[in-house]
Amino acid sequence: MVQAQDFHMHPVFYGEPGVGQLGSFLDFHTRPGTGIFILTDENTRRHCLPVLLEKWPEGNQARVLEIPAGEATKNLQTCEPLWQSLTNSFADRHSILINLGGGVVCDLGGFTASVFKRGIRFIHCPTSLMAMCDAAIGGKTGVDLGPLKNMIGTFSQPMAVFIDPDFLETLPEREIHNGFAEMLKHGLIAEASYFDELVKCGPDEVTPEHLRISVEIKSDIVIRDPLEKNFRKALNFGHTIGHALESHSLEHDATPLLHGEALMLGMLCETIISEKMEILPEAAAGHIIAGLEQFIPEYAFTESTLDAVEALILHDKKNRGNKPSFTLLKQTGTVITDQQVPEEIVREALEETATMAG
Numbered sequence: 028m029v030q031a032q033d034f035h036m037h038p039v040f041y042g043e044p045g046v047g048q049l050g051s052f053l054d055f056h057t058r059p060g061t062g063i064f065i066l067t068d069e070n071t072r073r074h075c076l077p078v079l080l081e082k083w084p085e086g087n088q089a090r091v092l093e094i095p096a097g098e099a100t101k102n103l104q105t106c107e108p109l110w111q112s113l114t115n116s117f118a119d120r121h122s123i124l125i126n127l128g129g130g131v132v133c134d135l136g137g138f139t140a141s142v143f144k145r146g147i148r149f150i151h152c153p154t155s156l157m158a159m160c161d162a163a164i165g166g167k168t169g170v171d172l173g174p175l176k177n178m179i180g181t182f183s184q185p186m187a188v189f190i191d192p193d194f195l196e197t198l199p200e201r202e203i204h205n206g207f208a209e210m211l212k213h214g215l216i217a218e219a220s221y222f223d224e225l226v227k228c229g230p231d232e233v234t235p236e237h238l239r240i241s242v243e244i245k246s247d248i249v250i251r252d253p254l255e256k257n258f259r260k261a262l263n264f265g266h267t268i269g270h271a272l273e274s275h276s277l278e279h280d281a282t283p284l285l286h287g288e289a290l291m292l293g294m295l296c297e298t299i300i301s302e303k304m305e306i307l308p309e310a311a312a313g314h315i316i317a318g319l320e321q322f323i324p325e326y327a328f329t330e331s332t333l334d335a336v337e338a339l340i341l342h343d344k345k346n347r348g349n350k351p352s353f354t355l356l357k358q359t360g361t362v363i364t365d366q367q368v369p370e371e372i373v374r375e376a377l378e379e380t381a382t383m384a385g
């Protein structure tokens with residue numbers, strides 16, 4: 028188990044030539060004959076692998092592993108054939124797994140590597156906005172347990188993260204909006220002016236500089252508290268409600284909410300909770316809600332959705348026992364963690380969120 032005092036934040040390679048730096052990084056860190064594996068999903072194999080191989084031709088020697096795309100496959104059942112393929116290919120403890128994909132490939136690939144033969148090295152090459160700005164940074168790996176998000180996982184640091192915005196060229200628009208939610212969260216928890224700037228420009232005008240700010244905010248938080256004993260919980264803002272909604276939607280909706288869409292609704296709801304708890308002043312809450320409201324997805328909440336979300340938050344990983352624990356806002360850019368919220372306030376805030384999303 029990593030102890031906080033042993034923690035070294037992984038390097039993040041950013042900017043030109045993006046994944047073109049992978050070859051020299053591997054030359055430095057590996058010996059000839061090291062087994063290199065690339066994990067993709069079906070979409071990133073088609074759209075991103077050719078980009079990677081063009082910039083890093085030696086990658087043609089690597090063995091490519093593929094999983095189906097999407098959150099529904101982020102579970103232990105998907106890991107088992109990967110462990111089998113690694114075994115069949117004689118992967119050893121010096122082998123390296125390169126995760127080429129969105130947050131699902133990075134989370135699941137990181138987990139798969141972190142427990143295979145008690146842990147092999149891995150590298151993230153994030154290809155979605157969500158993974159570039161958040162999921163690939165900070166060393167949380169994991170898979171879902173049934174509908175419950177990220178219940179099985181490890182804190183394991185990648186050797187490095189290579190961020191190459193060229194991958195975003197093929198990312199569908201809905202996925203850009205999805206990643207934008209985490210960027211808004213970075214502003215809300217750490218930098219008010221960044222939140223305001225993002226609200227002004229919207230997801231379609233996100234620049235590499237915005238991405239860099241998000242990576243920096245997330246990295247700064249992780250460095251201060253790698254194992255989420257205290258300050259890292261700031262990153263969970265919006266996630267208590269967001270994860271519960273995402274779980275519910277995955278089980279019940281034909282087109283489930285994406286992680287960022289559920290998070291957008293979760294941040295709205297938890298801003299309302301912050302105000303109702305008299306932690307966030309009314310004027311600040313109004314400003315944040317007006318900003319978030321422009322980007323929330325339409326979602327039809329029923330009474331049973333509200334009941335299910337209330338039941339699901341009892342399983343949140345951040346809880347102590349079965350008492351839900353929230354990260355709430357004190358101001359734009361400042362949070363308070365470990366807050367217990369009375370059930371009736373959660374319900375009222377969910378109902379107000381439902382009205383805005385309907």
Ligand SMILES: NC(=O)c1ccc[n+]([C@@H]2O[C@H](COP(=O)([O-])OP(=O)(O)OC[C@H]3O[C@@H](n4cnc5c(N)ncnc54)[C@H](O)[C@@H]3O)[C@@H](O)[C@H]2O)c1
Binds near residue numbers: 286
């Ligand atoms: N570990 C963490 O700290 C952390 C933080 C935030 C989110 N997450 C996790 O990340 C996951 C969500 O990540 P996501 O939104 O990237 O989902 P995802 O990995 O499912 O990717 C979204 C979709 O885009 C496709 N795709 C990815 N890159 C593409 C590209 N360049 N071109 C075309 N298609 C591409 C994927 O195949 C997929 O269909 C969730 O499971 C969430 O829990 C983890």
